[in-house]
Amino acid sequence: MNLLAVVGSPRPNGNTAILVSRIAEGARTGGADVDVVRLGSLVVQECDGCHACWRGRSCTKDDDMRRLYPSIGASDVILFATPVYWYGPTALMKAFIDRFVYFNCPxxxxxxxGKRAAVALVLEEEIESTWRPVMDFFDKSLAYLEMTLAGTVVVPGVGKAGEIRQKRDRLDEAFRLGRALVQTA
Ligand SMILES: Cc1cc2nc3c(=O)[nH]c(=O)nc-3n(C[C@H](O)[C@H](O)[C@H](O)COP(=O)(O)O)c2cc1C
Incomplete structure (x- = not known):
């Protein structure tokens, strides 16, 4: 089982990265090969809807998506992990999802x-109405793409980088999510 774990935070050692490392640990324990990709260290330009990809050509953007498209295709599960930024995903994660227009042709x-996906969110506030729009965004986008949302983990109440280490229960939940993604593969 190949898990492609996509970290959408620009903070290299932030809460999202720590959460993803726990999910990855759970998946590896279950026998998965895990590829962690940090969007903050890659170049993913905005999709401008030129639709060259719909005409059998490669994407006109000469950036890191050129190597990510084959990784996405080869993965069994994709983990989308992002902090909540203004009731949405980060711009990094949004640009990544926008580039899924590539897959929106026969x-x-x-x-x-049919590919399985998981979503991991972190945020500073404690209220569901702050993260729910982000989960809805993934829910609707994945359904549109005919992917299956196989699991989620949400960690509210984490603001400073590394604060998530104090949320032992949530990190254990993340580990279990990683294992479950393998078991249900
Ligand atoms: C530009 C920006 C916007 C943010 N917007 C929100 C928000 O709307 N609601 C919230 O609860 N936290 C918000 N946060 C806080 C982050 O979600 C929080 O600090 C998170 O732990 C960051 O994850 P990271 O450490 O992986 O970067 C925002 C942070 C930044 C930098």
């Missing part, structure tokens, strides 16, 4: 149709 859709 030729490329088979690469992701």
């Amino acid at each position: 030729e490329n859709r088979p690469q992701i149709r």
